[in-house]
Amino acid sequence: MTGNAGRAFAIEIRERYRDVAPDKWPVAVEPLPDELLSSWLHRLAMANGIAPRSFPSVLGLGEGMWSPRLDLRLPRNVATLLSDQTGLGIKNLSAMTMSGGAMAPLLLPLRDSAHRNRSTWMQYCPLCLAADEAPYFRRQWRLASRVSCFAHGCGLRDRCPACRAGIATFDQGEFVPQHFCARCGFDLRAAPKASVKATARRLERAIADICMVESVKGSAKTSDAVSRVLRTPAAANIRSGRTLTNLSTAARVGCFEALAAKPLDWLVNDMDGADAYRRWMIVAAGGHEALIARFADFLEGHKGAPRSKRTPGMCADRSELFGAYLRVMHSDGARASAKGSCGSSTRHSKSVI
Numbered sequence: 001m002t003g004n005a006g007r008a009f010a011i012e013i014r015e016r017y018r019d020v021a022p023d024k025w026p027v028a029v030e031p032l033p034d035e036l037l038s039s040w041l042h043r044l045a046m047a048n049g050i051a052p053r054s055f056p057s058v059l060g061l062g063e064g065m066w067s068p069r070l071d072l073r074l075p076r077n078v079a080t081l082l083s084d085q086t087g088l089g090i091k092n093l094s095a096m097t098m099s100g101g102a103m104a105p106l107l108l109p110l111r112d113s114a115h116r117n118r119s120t121w122m123q124y125c126p127l128c129l130a131a132d133e134a135p136y137f138r139r140q141w142r143l144a145s146r147v148s149c150f151a152h153g154c155g156l157r158d159r160c161p162a163c164r165a166g167i168a169t170f171d172q173g174e175f176v177p178q179h180f181c182a183r184c185g186f187d188l189r190a191a192p193k194a195s196v197k198a199t200a201r202r203l204e205r206a207i208a209d210i211c212m213v214e215s216v217k218g219s220a221k222t223s224d225a226v227s228r229v230l231r232t233p234a235a236a237n238i239r240s241g242r243t244l245t246n247l248s249t250a251a252r253v254g255c256f257e258a259l260a261a262k263p264l265d266w267l268v269n270d271m272d273g274a275d276a277y278r279r280w281m282i283v284a285a286g287g288h289e290a291l292i293a294r295f296a297d298f299l300e301g302h303k304g305a306p307r308s309k310r311t312p313g314m315c316a317d318r319s320e321l322f323g324a325y326l327r328v329m330h331s332d333g334a335r336a337s338a339k340g341s342c343g344s345s346t347r348h349s350k351s352v353i
């Protein structure tokens, strides 16, 4: 055997060793759809034999609400450590956070106490947790503008029904999955179903869609929609001294139910014709998807095509339909106001659908 062959062999062993025994935590945990970073961190910690309360010391962090704080800001050194130890890309880690973005003002504030009628930092749907193979917390549940589950139609909950404490998995000192209350051990999947009136759920979905559509547009209208949503308690005459983010989920349900019975002035006043009409249409249709479907029906009827001859292909052209819808809306708006801008709205429609 030559010296060269020996060196080549030695190099090959070192390369393989790096592959099969990397400097990583033993168990990998894949993020689940819309999973919040803190939820993934709690699952990761427990899968690797560390209770969530002890995990911040591994990351070089202090105790308390360490993981909800990372949801809001993931420092570069922590992101690098997590990426190195799990093999998950920093982009994937960042996608689980709630930092920045147009919806940030709607995030529930971090509170580790759960005073009566005040918001807690996290909500959950018991039916989602019950349906999960590995129960986890969704990013959407952090938003004050969300009060119900779009999948199950029930109300979200923001505290344990047994001890009334908020979600505190970050302080869980034992090896207990996060769907058990960290304070009393109650299985949150068994929480009684909370009901929300259908009118309030329609309004909630429309609000979510309006914020989403306008945030993609990236204009000043984003903050306008969000700031109007933050002021909904005043519009509904409920605890007018507080913004939406400070109310408990039950109080926000009451707020949305009251608003659903009122005119939409709170959402559209002082706006120009086209923009106000677009918001009004989304609310009237019960959401963006429903609006597009109605507009497709409208166009079909306009062509004089019999409904029975509707082809499946109609659904595939939603961006064109919405573009046409916006052009119609803006031509109406142009008559009502000289401020309408057809081109920018059409570009926007293509990017959101």
Ligand SMILES: [Zn+2]
Binding pocket: 125, 126, 127, 128, 129, 149, 150, 151, 152, 153
């Ligand atoms: Zn659900």
Ligand SMILES: [Zn+2]
Binding pocket: 160, 161, 162, 163, 164, 165, 181, 182, 183, 184, 185, 186
């Ligand atoms: Zn409890």
